[in-house]
Amino acid sequence: MRQQMIDMVYSVQDEICEMISIIDQISCREDIWEREEGGGGRSRVFSGGKTFEKAGVNVSVVYGTLSPEAAKTMGGGQKLEGDDLDFFATGISLVLHPINPMAPTVHANYRYFERGKGEKEGSWWFGGGADLTPCYLFEEDCKYFHNSLKNICDKHEVADYKKFKQWCDDYFYIPHRDERRGIGGIFFDDLHSGTKQKCFTFVEDCAKSFLNCYMPILQKRSVMEFNEENKRWQQIRRGRYVEFNLVYDRGTSFGLRTNGRIESILMSLPLTSRWEYCHEVEQDSDEEKLLDILKIPRKWID
């Protein structure tokens, strides 16, 4: 399974980056990096292109021995017998921030984790998801994105769209703002029902369908007209993205506190962002329409 997952994430990274380099009309910066404690990764970042302010796609394969402290926070909720601190983790993680404020930021992450040899019940699991962060709400985009994800989930018995959609709304919550980061998508962790192969097939399907879920939205929105006010609102929303990632995101916190590769961890941050004191949106404005959805998530599919 380790090799199968590694092959998959590298191949998906290739495919996605090829697409970005076509629409962005530039090539990426690639960094092959190693982790002192074991393993490494391949980070690819686009910046200065036609479509994206910043777009990062990172693959990592890391292994080693967990500190007893880190081990406690691990395990996807499983209580493993603490004797085996060896771990193995591989995954792909991407965040694409478009220049056009009408085009949503997208994030996706698919990962596989093992403790020890990954053979015992609860010692292996998959996690991941994909979610959309628009600055302006286009309901048809939200429906399309959620529908695409639901179609994938429906094909796999280990997946449950309704549960994963709720999980996503709960995970990407910014308590101090009482709003979600975006309009959601799916999120799952500690997935180990059925066999490894069945879980992998679902995760692979998600990862390989990423472009199909996002590209039609991007193509439609990134050619729309926008003005300075739209751009300013985008920058304020980018600020919220930073707040979520630095204060609440578990992956980011874990990476910062465990000697991860900083530039790959913070690759998810937007190129630019803005914090205005007491910024308020106008009543019945497009900005307010977005905020309403971030405060009370909607069911996008009947």
Place this chain on the structure above:
Amino acid sequence: MRQQMIDMVYSVQDEICEMISIIDQISCREDIWEREEGGGGRSRVFSGGKTFEKAGVNVSVVYGTLSPEAAKTMGGGQKLEGDDLDFFATGISLVLHPINPMAPTVHANYRYFERGKGEKEGSWWFGGGADLTPCYLFEEDCKYFHNSLKNICDKHEVADYKKFKQWCDDYFYIPHRDERRGIGGIFFDDLHSGTKQKCFTFVEDCAKSFLNCYMPILQKRSVMEFNEENKRWQQIRRGRYVEFNLVYDRGTSFGLRTNGRIESILMSLPLTSRWEYCHEVEQDSDEEKLLDILKIPRKWID
């Protein structure tokens, strides 16, 4: 002491804001706010003026009952008998972000805390400090700033510049970057040596000397010429400021997790900031000179 400190912080806020409104040539936005659980504050923020990108000066007087959880993280290291969860806190906190990249951001905060009636040993304390965050290093500014602070400390037997300078370097450390937020200043917490009055007199002296420590630097640097590259570097340094405040600053974390007034807590964030993937400074450049000091803090006074 409560009233004495309250009067002092309000009067210092007035004085500082008057100065800002003169040099910024605009008036501030003022918000008087109340805290549901007891107390409130007065926030004043300048934005769009001549000199500052964003400048916030906040005063708060809050009281109530601590949750046993919050109480544990409180107390400035003192182990109080947990029977008294009442608390009282007042302070002034300010962050000024100049437009000109040659002019440093400055932060200062002075606060007084009581547990219970604030009479028992260890049940009252002062905290605070002031620190400078330049994007470009002007050694004479650093020396002037530190020297001004040292002169204040030297006048008060409860203060120890050398210790407070070290404390500041340690506190404003960003582990994941292995750098400090700025060139330091002084930082102290849990100050309760001598009498309340002696501690107050020191803190009052610090707060009232703030303008004297900072204004000469601002005046010199905010008229300097700068180019787009300087501005870009400033934006990147602003990003680090955000990283420190959102990930490590105790006051910010505490505020976000305890239903503080969000806009007053996040007032400290810059108006705009920037994250470039794998940004590197040129060898022997002015940018590198700053980074060297952030990595290995200097002793500014012999």
